[in-house]
Amino acid sequence: MHIAHFIFGIFGNATALFLFLAPTITFKRIITSKSTEQFSGIPYVMTMLNCLLSAWYGLPFISEDNLLVSTINGAGAAIELLYVLIFLIFAPKKEKAKIFAIFVSVLTVFATVASVSLLALHGNARKNFCGFAATIFSVIMYASPLSIMRMVVKTKSVEFMPFFLSLFVFLCGTSFFVYGLLGKDPFVAVPNGFGCGLGAMQLILYFIYHKKDEQTKPEAANGGVEMGQEKQAVTNGAKVEVV
Template sequence: MELLHFLFGIFGNAAALFLFLSPVVTFQRIIRSRSTEDFSGVPYNMTLLNCLLSAWYGLPFVSPDNILVSTINGAGAAIEAVYVVVFLVFASKPSIRAHTAALLAAVAVISLALLDDRPRKLFCGFAAAAFSICMYASPLSIVRLVIETKSVEYMPFLLSLFVFLCGTSWFIFGLLGHDPFLSVPNGCGSALGAMQQLLLYTIYRKSRASKQGANGT
């Protein structure tokens, strides 16, 4: 059982790394066009906050046997910080820039407030679980645009796919380690990734393909 627990931790690390790197194509587009267009910055801010809290929760003196949680989330925090800064620099509208800056300020304040000298597993676990659910739910901010435009252009497939894979991996890791602070939020992430994001992508990708075929493109 311990070996299986470790293996799912490794698989979870790999899936999470791909999740953190999946927006690279999106940010290449943002940098080339020097505009964030209609992309949402919410997922990157929420992921940054989740990574910081999860990395803290996984430290041995907070939560034993969860060091794999800390390693990947520490790396994820560094990657997501770059995304947030790029998004802030190239925000196409003043309101988007202000919104992103406000979220970034909230990340800093919450992180500093929670990282006290005498952390407790229960307190950190609840905080990490809450923001993990927020991270998994954050791509849904673009769902309305997808439904209105019947286009998945601004909902990257790789992001949705790795939300599902990452959530599933850490859900099983949490179950095997009898850790509800990992299994519950990641189970929610797996369900959100599968039912709402991948399903929505499949529906409107076909819709767009049908339209292109009808137009002879």
Template sequence: MDILRFLCGVLGNAVGLFLFLAPIMTFKRIIRSQSTEQFSGVPYVISLLNCLLYTWYGLPFVSSDNLLISIISGIGVVIEFTYVSIFITNGPKKERAKIIGLCALALILFITFAFVSLFALHGKTRKLLCGITLDISSTIMYASPLSVMMSVIKKKSVEFMPFLLSLFTFLCGIFWLTYGLLSRDPFLIVPNGLGTGLGTAQLILYAIYCKNQSHMTNEITDEFAETDLETTDQMQKLGCLA
């Protein structure tokens, strides 16, 4: 059981790293254009706070034998902080001030939480506070894809819900849920159970609406073809008139 638990943690780390790196193309685009366009930096601030809490929860003086959680979450802190920094550097003044304010609030909350849990609480009470706080933060983070899923249902298209991202969200939830079950840790079971459920829902939506994506792509291609034909006809007419 210990070996299976360790393997689930290692696989969870590998899949989690992929999820952290998934938005890298978006940030390449932001850096290239030197503009955040319509992208929001708020989810990355929430993810940063969540990674900080997970890193703290995995430390030996909070919960025993959860170092794998601290490792991947610590990597996530570095990656998410990099994303937030890119938003602050390239965003407009209003968005920049908003992200700086939220980031400062997240750091103040985490530092306060860390000091209280470290110096005011001990043993099971410390783990209880950290676990409840972690579950609340994780629930907020996992709720963010709901708007994308509602958009998929309304538009009947998975254009803005990449398959690989949905698949790895599901796999990450499964591995860490199994890890939590083998550890008998309710504070890992609850958030990763939610992640698994949302990942499953995204895959179901993809299975239902993926055909519509190819249909929409064909329609767009046909529209471009019709436009090209109309342009060609107009050019030919102009040539005849000349």
């Protein structure tokens, strides 16, 4: 049981890392153009909060045998922080002020959770408090593509829902769902079970509607669309370009 728990944790780390690195294409574009264009920085700030809370929950003095939760979410927090800093450098003044205010609020929330858990709570009370906080924001993070799924159904097109991102949402959610079940930890299993279900729904929608996109591609090509043109996609609330 312990070996299986470790294996699913490692696989979850690998798939989650892919998700965290996916927006690098977006930020390459931002750096190149020296503009955030119409991209929103809010998803990156909120994902950073989720990573901070989950990494904190996985520490040994909060919950037992969840170090792999801390490793990937610690790495995720660092990656998201880099995204936020880049966004703050290139965003317009008004947008920069808004994102900075949210960023300060996120750090305040995390500092409050960490301080209360260390100074006022002990044992199961500490674990439950941190677990509930991490679960809430994990569910919010996984739920963010719901608007994109609605768009797919409405337009009958998967143009804005890339297959591999949907696949890795499913794999990441499934891996940590099983990891949480094996570790008998509902604070890991529940939000990732939710992510697993949403990832499965995205894949189902993809296989239902992707043929329509394939049929329309030749028409688009005849209309003068260049090979290799970038398309905007959205994952976890963040825009990502796929070639």
